[in-house]
Amino acid sequence: MAGLKPTEEQLAYASLLDLGRKIGFIGLVITFIIYLFQLLPSYIPPNELLSYLKLNLHDYLEKTGIQQGWYWITLHRYSDFLPFLLICFLSFVTIFCFFRILPILLKKGIKYTFYCPSFKY
């Protein structure tokens, strides 16, 4: 199906987005398998997890001793926090894409070229 010819920055954004989400998704599956089969020990024993997930966030953090912020990075050796690395990666993908297109936009000039000649001003 023919469509609008995407701009250079749009194609660059799409390529990096595609690569990022594939890496993130595969990584999530691998780390989840590690967690599910307890190939690495978990911070919260899986059979106790449900009782913690019923708590509100405040009580959960208090009972588990987990701190907010980037504290979870220090727990990456536990299998239940390993997937956080990939979840964080997926959250960063769009930011990487913006940095990817910045040089293209700077090269073209930040002021966009309006490419719709039908409209007169």
Next chain:
Amino acid sequence: MGRRQILAMFAVGLILCITSLAFGGEAQILTNSSLPWWAWPLILFVFTFVLGIVAVLGGVGSGVLYVPIVGGFFPFNLDFVRGAGLFTALTGALSAGPGLLRRGLADLRLAIPLSVVTSVGAIVGAMIGLALPKNLVNTLLGVTILGIMIIMLRAKKSEFPEVKGPDPIAKALGIGGIYVEPSLGKEIHWTVHRTPIALVLFAIIGIMAGMFGLGAGWANVPVLNLLMGVPLKVAVSTSVFLLSITDTSAAFIYLNSGAISPMIVIPSIIGIMLGAVVGVKILEVAKPKVIRIMVLGLLFLSGLRALLKGLGIWN
């Protein structure tokens, strides 16, 4: 949608409601603590797989269905369900985004300015949502879901809205484009108007998306299409792509607040993504109208559940 279909939708919702009440308000198996721990990710995977199919067939975002249903009928605290809902919406948008951008259906120049205000809104919404008492969040969630249902019922769509010319902001940002509509075999030149009002609305949409962990397609598309005058295909595609940016902002709030559990998030993400793939394949042979009625009934039930739960009437 005709009167019969609206009545059918409410009937489906009411039947499900009554059935739930008859079984004590919650499906027994879902609160059965004698289930082995691995049963939960499995149940969640199967449930979200079906949800992914239903969402595609019903033409609704899975995020809108995920949070109220999982929050209402699974034994997880809403704080964790919202975080998971946000990530399922994010991964769905990340999956669809590249294809839509490459085909030129999603427009980067339209999305970027809108995503700035929506992202700020999402961050604010996420912070507010995690600070509010749970019963208030449930009440607001219920009202929002019921409102979404009404919007979906009543919102009109315009395939090619008439826009006389871009407003000053749209002109300054160069928002506009051309795409070839295969059904007409001609080029469609489009631009947008009413951008200032749209920016305010997108900020509000962002707050709601961040607060409840919902996707925002139900609101993005009407604003893009009916208010700004974006052709429907571009509006839908750009909306999907926009979610990948909006939800990213709120995602960090939930991640660093601790409101993420891989046991909930990952099976949900995998289930919905696989379900969506199957849903697209079934779409050719399914009757979307029937599914849409069922989905709207489900929204009615889950919205009502969240509202009554928040008010302490149906716990």
